[in-house]
Structure formats: C-alpha cells, structure tokens
Amino acid sequence: MTASIESDIIDLVAGLDPESLLALLRRQRPDALRHTEGSYHALLHPADPGGVTAAERAAIARRVAELNRDVALTGHYAAKAADDAEPGRLSVILSHVDLLTREPKAASPTDLDALRAAGLTDRDIVTVSQLVAFINHQVRLLAGLRLLGAAP
C-alpha cells in the first residue's frame, strides 16, 4: 500500500479529493490511472515533441474540450494556451480537430493532405490524431465520473 495518495489531472479537473470514495474507487484500477496520466504527459508535455508545438497542443486540447462543452476541462487547457501558434497552420489543424471530434466517420485521405500542405509530417499527423482522440477520452471519463460521483 502506498503511504500517500496523489491527485492526477482527472482528479484535479473533476475537483475530486484524492481520498474521496470516488477517487479511491479509481485507485482500484491503478494501471488505468497511471497510463491515463502517462498519456496526458506524453501528449501535452512530451519529452520529444516532434513538429507539434506546446502552444498547438494546448490549442487542440482546448478546442476538443470546448466542442464537448466541458467547462472545467476547457478552462484547464485555456490556462495552458499561448498565442505563439502560427495562425494559418493552426486554423488548418483546428479544422481537422473539429472533424475528428464531431464526425470522424466523414474523414478521408484528402483531409490528411490538407495537414501535409500546412507542413505537418506523417508523425505530426499521428500526434495530432492521438491528441484529439485522447481529449475525447478525457471528456467521457470526466463526464462519467461526475455522474457516478453525484449518484446517491
């Protein structure tokens, strides 16, 4: 047993006390907790960011949270947002973020060509896709936990 229980990003955004019943329930799945947190760091603060900047990553995450109307998560990423992303390139990326979040089944190879034309490499496209998909995961984990925490 660990002597202390630390909050992860999900606890923080959900406003969960790490010793609350719901936070303790999450700790019955320690591997899920650890790799959800690990995914957050790998996608928002990677050791090797490749061609996708920290400002772009924060802007992408914020957009996904906004599209899903998650106020707390939007606030979390808005606080990280910087205005040093290149606007033309960012606007192409955010169009792709909207597609992946709202209607992923409508995606086609030409959507990836638009990203390539904006200067993204294949690796960058995979990173952007992973990040968008991961924030959509976070949104649903948070939504489910809030409902479970509010249940009588």
Add this chain to the structure above:
Amino acid sequence: MTARTIDFTIDALGWKPWITPVDYDAATPDQIKALSGLPSKLRTLPYSLVLAHDPEALAERVPLFNTIMSAPGGLPIAERELATLVESVANGCVYCASVHGRRFADLTGEGQVIQNIYDEGFDTPLDSRRRAIVDFAVKLSATPPNAGPEDIAALSEAGLDELEILDLIQSVAMFAWANRLMLTLGEPVPVAVAD
C-alpha cells in the same frame, strides 16, 4: 469522399492506412519498445505501425487499452466488448465493430445479439442489464456526451456495482479514442488479415 461501402459485420476485416506505416525492421528502439506491449501478432499490423510514428504516446496507450479491456474483476469482459461495439456502431467505425462484435460473440456464443443491433438499431430488445449498458454507451459516446443521472440509476437497478460502472465508463472513454484513430488514419478493407 471515401466510399465506406463495407457494411457492419462480425467477420474479420483488414484496415488500410492513409499514412505510410513505420517499417518494423527499421524502427527505432523507442518504437520497438512501444510496440512490445502488444501481442506479437499485432505488432506488425499497419494500424500499430502507423501509431508507432509517435512512440511516446503509443507506449502509454497500449497498456491503458490492455488494462481497460481486460483487467480482472469488475465488469465482465463480454460487457466491455458490448459497450465498445455499441459505441463503434454509433461512431460509424465498421472495423472496430467487427473486432469487438466478434469478441462478444466468441465470449458469449450470442452473435445474434450483435446482428440484431446491426439490423434493428440500438432499440432492439435486450435484457435489462444489457439495455442499461447499451443506452449508457450510446449517450456517453455522443459529442457532447449526454448521459444523465437516470442512466447511472438504470445501471445500478440492473445490478451493476460501482466498480463495474467505472469499468464501463473507462471502456466507453477508451473507444472515444480508438474509434477516432481507426476512422481517420485509414479505412476498413474486405480482407481477413487482422484480428
């Protein structure tokens, strides 16, 4: 426009990437390490090798997926598969549905349940436990999610305890991720090469 002409099925499908996969024989140590969390037959699939372009993200995603879909106790594995099948249908991921519909069928011997969902939609008759799971999965997977307290109440009344509901939430959250990758980095193809 892509012609997604393949119907929902529980038969095996292939998946054709829109991005050149990493060459496994030329992969970096970080890429090999990230792929090593997968069963050996999955390491060289095009999907795995496309994700290997970002090894740091893949190295976390693989063990997360594994624990959410197969950790012992809590929600029975077949019900995790049912929830992710339903979400895959809702999101239009024919490839994901084929894999997880097939796993549900293999685990339960009730492939007809999946076929009924394909043919009749989510309103197809189900027992109360499956009904509650399906309804919750559809609502939590929507953008934005629209599950409510009544859905948690229905799960509890159907007999799910808190750990089972947590497992269900985590399964649906995982496939909000998986469906989006499969749908936007490639497409299903009608060859039986993938698990």
